Amino acid sequence: MTVAPDLLRDVEAFLFHEAALLDAGDLETWLALFTESGRYWLPLTREDFEPPTKLSIVYDDRAHLAERVQRIVSGDSFTQTPPSRLCHLVSNIVVAEDDGRVVDVASMQLVVELRGGQQALRAAHCRHHLVRGDDGFMIDLKKVVLLDLDEPMGTLTCII
Amino acid sequence: MSNERAGITPLHIHRRGVPTVGSTPVDDLVQEGRVSGQVYRRDDVFEAELERIFHRTWVYVAHESEIPDVGDFKTTTIGRQPVIVVRAPDESVGIFFNRCRHRAASVCEERSGNTRFFRCPYHGWTYRTDGRLAGVPYPESYGGLLDKSVLGLAPVARVGTYRGFVFANLVADGPTLLEHLGNAVPYLDLVADKDVALPEECYRYPYDANWKLQLENSGDNYHASVIHKVFFDLLEERMGQKIDISGPPGWRALDLGNGHGALDFRVGDLASELSALPFNLVVFPNLVVLGNQVRVVVPVSAQRTLVEMHPLHFTGADDAANLVRLRQFEDFYGPAGFGGPDDVAVAMERVARGLAADGGDDWLHTSRGLTTATTDEATGVRTGHVTDELPLQSLYRAWREAMSVEARTEATPAGAPCL
Numbered sequence: 001m002t003v004a005p006d007l008l009r010d011v012e013a014f015l016f017h018e019a020a021l022l023d024a025g026d027l028e029t030w031l032a033l034f035t036e037s038g039r040y041w042l043p044l045t046r047e048d049f050e051p052p053t054k055l056s057i058v059y060d061d062r063a064h065l066a067e068r069v070q071r072i073v074s075g076d077s078f079t080q081t082p083p084s085r086l087c088h089l090v091s092n093i094v095v096a097e098d099d100g101r102v103v104d105v106a107s108m109q110l111v112v113e114l115r116g117g118q119q120a121l122r123a124a125h126c127r128h129h130l131v132r133g134d135d136g137f138m139i140d141l142k143k144v145v146l147l148d149l150d151e152p153m154g155t156l157t158c159i160i
Numbered sequence: 161m162s163n164e165r166a167g168i169t170p171l172h173i174h175r176r177g178v179p180t181v182g183s184t185p186v187d188d189l190v191q192e193g194r195v196s197g198q199v200y201r202r203d204d205v206f207e208a209e210l211e212r213i214f215h216r217t218w219v220y221v222a223h224e225s226e227i228p229d230v231g232d233f234k235t236t237t238i239g240r241q242p243v244i245v246v247r248a249p250d251e252s253v254g255i256f257f258n259r260c261r262h263r264a265a266s267v268c269e270e271r272s273g274n275t276r277f278f279r280c281p282y283h284g285w286t287y288r289t290d291g292r293l294a295g296v297p298y299p300e301s302y303g304g305l306l307d308k309s310v311l312g313l314a315p316v317a318r319v320g321t322y323r324g325f326v327f328a329n330l331v332a333d334g335p336t337l338l339e340h341l342g343n344a345v346p347y348l349d350l351v352a353d354k355d356v357a358l359p360e361e362c363y364r365y366p367y368d369a370n371w372k373l374q375l376e377n378s379g380d381n382y383h384a385s386v387i388h389k390v391f392f393d394l395l396e397e398r399m400g401q402k403i404d405i406s407g408p409p410g411w412r413a414l415d416l417g418n419g420h421g422a423l424d425f426r427v428g429d430l431a432s433e434l435s436a437l438p439f440n441l442v443v444f445p446n447l448v449v450l451g452n453q454v455r456v457v458v459p460v461s462a463q464r465t466l467v468e469m470h471p472l473h474f475t476g477a478d479d480a481a482n483l484v485r486l487r488q489f490e491d492f493y494g495p496a497g498f499g500g501p502d503d504v505a506v507a508m509e510r511v512a513r514g515l516a517a518d519g520g521d522d523w524l525h526t527s528r529g530l531t532t533a534t535t536d537e538a539t540g541v542r543t544g545h546v547t548d549e550l551p552l553q554s555l556y557r558a559w560r561e562a563m564s565v566e567a568r569t570e571a572t573p574a575g576a577p578c579l
Contacts, residue, residue: 044361044363053479053483055362055363055489055490059487067498068498078387078501078506079505152366153364153365153366153495154365154366155501155505156496157496
């Protein structure tokens with residue numbers, strides 16, 4: 001589809017802003033970007049159906065995502081105390097569709113996670129469903145399809 | 161520490177007939193109420209475990225629901241031996257070494273699927289799903305001397321199934337499956353009575369520490385109020401009631417014998433809030449059933465383990481109920497769960513780091529309940545408080561017995577009996 005340049009620019013700016021919040025560990029501000037119906041989804045399969053009937057790595061509605069954030073910021077999670085250091089590289093951003101309400105965005109991210117002295121590369125194809133709020137975009141869905149979802153996967157308790 | 165040649169674990173029988181691993185008597189590795197750190201660290205102990213435990217006892221390989229239809233198969237390992245588990249045309253379960261009889265290429269490298277033949281990708285030798293060699297390209301060069309009837313995929317010595325749980329044994333002698341399962345049977349019955357099936361997807365969660373630590377942690381209730389405190393705080397909030405995870409009266413730990421152990425929560429309502437199964441069951445050496453999952457422990461090396469976590473699907477329940485259980489499973493377990501990763505971080509990874517300090521007293525203590533447990537005279541089952549280490553006592557008693565069995569070596573005179 002033909003995308004108005006300022007839409008693409010605004011979407012890119014928003015994704016970079018989201019990534020910066022995660023890299024800074026500002027999870028409460030990041031959580032506030034989600035709508036009430038918002039979901040954070042890391043599928044384990046290439047299933048494209050919601051709510052997933054197959055096992056996922058993460059399938060959080062807004063309430064569960066809030067618990068996840070709370071666990072990390074409170075220091076109650078062993079594996080996130082201290083929290084992972086993250087570096088997000090977000091690229092290949094494409095507006096797939098804009099029906100006036102939801103902007104469907106595809107992107108790629110390569111995240112380097114540093115935890116316990118070890119670095120892990122987390123490459124993924126992402127899908128965001130963004131809705132226009134009063135103060136800019138909000139996230140109704142963040143779907144992170146990890147490149148290595150078929151492989152044995154160790155601890156992944158940071159927010160990616 | 162001696163360097164053992166890979167693949168050979170000589171069991172040197174000293175003049176007094178003491179079983180050893182390398183030059184260490186087994187009695188120095190496991191004693192009543194304590195276990196030496198060496199059993200988690202040493203590569204030669206690991207090699208001996210593969211030979212004396214995984215390649216000799218009943219090892220869990222599959223649930224029948226994973227291979228329901230003729231031609232369904234999955235690949236897995238028994239110790240270090242890659243195998244194919246397949247539903248044969250006569251509907252029996254066949255377990256074959258995943259190795260072409262021609263020049264040893266692995267025949268199948270898909271994790272699971274359905275097929276009518278296994279075709280080796282090297283020279284095209286083709287096997288039926290009952291293991292028989294169906295054909296080879298250009299057989300003329302064998303001058304009529306190729307006897308296909310003896311060149312099928314090599315089957316494991318014994319296959320045993322109990323109510324859907326499929327086990328393999330690489331040796332023909334020794335206890336039957338039922339004898340081995342022993343007092344674990346009533347718990348497996350509780351699972352099977354719920355008409356469980358394993359869906360295709362599972363977590364495969366590796367960690368950098370010894371395989372036995374996973375069995376220990378699965379039979380350990382003592383840690384729940386410490387490692388999982390926050391999870392249970394959250395649960396208290398969600399449920400609106402106080403939870404005492406360290407032992408409502410009636411909760412029990414059990415030494416079931418033969419290496420098996422259990423934590424039994426079948427008193428009060430709390431267990432059903434937490435999961436579909438009101439117990440943790442450890443079936444020596446590689447199977448755990450707890451919560452709403454089947455867990456398979458895959459030993460990779462002395463300091464590396466892969467754990468498969470299969471959520472249970474209850475065929476009698478409706479889809480909505482199964483979906484709730486699936487979300488509960490995701491909630492706690494798996495790489496992003498609120499519980500599992502903490503277990504891995506502490507009960508596996510931190511233990512591995514602590515074990516590097518072997519300069520002092522290298523004993524790990526497994527004595528909770530050792531002298532206070534009560535024994536059922538009829539079954540031999542020992543029962544104690546739910547925070548007692550009875551499952552570990554069972555595990556290491558069986559470990560010690562298995563590791564003390566004489567292995568065939570060049571030092572053993574021909575014709576000498578093998579225990």
